[in-house]
Amino acid sequence: MSIAVAGEPLGIGICHCLDCQRRTGSVFAALATFAAPWTVEGAASEYRRTGDAGATFTFRFCPRCGTNLFHTEDGVAGTVSVAVGGFADPGFAPPEISVYHSRRHHWVTLPDTVIRCDRDPD
Template identity: 30%
Template sequence: MSNHTGGCLCGQIRYRINAEPGASRICWCRDCQKIASNGTANAMFPSAAIEVTGTLARHDKTADSGNTVTRSFCPTCGTQLFSDSSGRAGLTVVRLGTLDDPSSIKPTANIWRASAPGWACVDTSLETHDAAPVPAKK
């Protein structure tokens, strides 16, 4: 099992993840563009596998999907670390740039590509979805 560590810019928040990542994507939705001024590189992990040291601030917003998305960030430096959605209980999105080794997980897809600005550097070798990908049927 993988062990990933990371934290915020100022060091107030640290985390450890004891799990393998699920989906890893670059998201071009307008919300991600607003929090990063670009697309965000993310991976999903089981929420229970993430141990956080420090106190996170949170912001809730209704997404275009209708789900409530809770974004967690450092209250001191503002680093966006995680997001959770009412539409995927038990899974947490981790911002890959906050990992101590951000190269340890490579995104495999672009999502919300239709929302990307014309100047976006989109990796065309990755699977691409114009909006949110359709979840696999169980």
């Protein structure tokens, strides 16, 4: 499975919530949000969950390799959030915001320019 997006990201962020830590198997999720249009090639498995603030997210996984490549949020049409690692580009822009920063692993340090939110700023 692959996803193709166009244009620059609307935003780039990292999420330290416990669900994202479990979902990624890492200490945070790094995501870039893009406006439509986007195209997906190949089949995807889906996992839905409701966040702390009540929003429902649908995560898409590659059924062949297990990569959690992108997700959408119910009620938010026209955007997709793609895992930054899915671009396999070490030059990808850094995050602008850190959400659930209060749940960040104490040894994770971020540039001073990153906005820190203890929870999801909605």
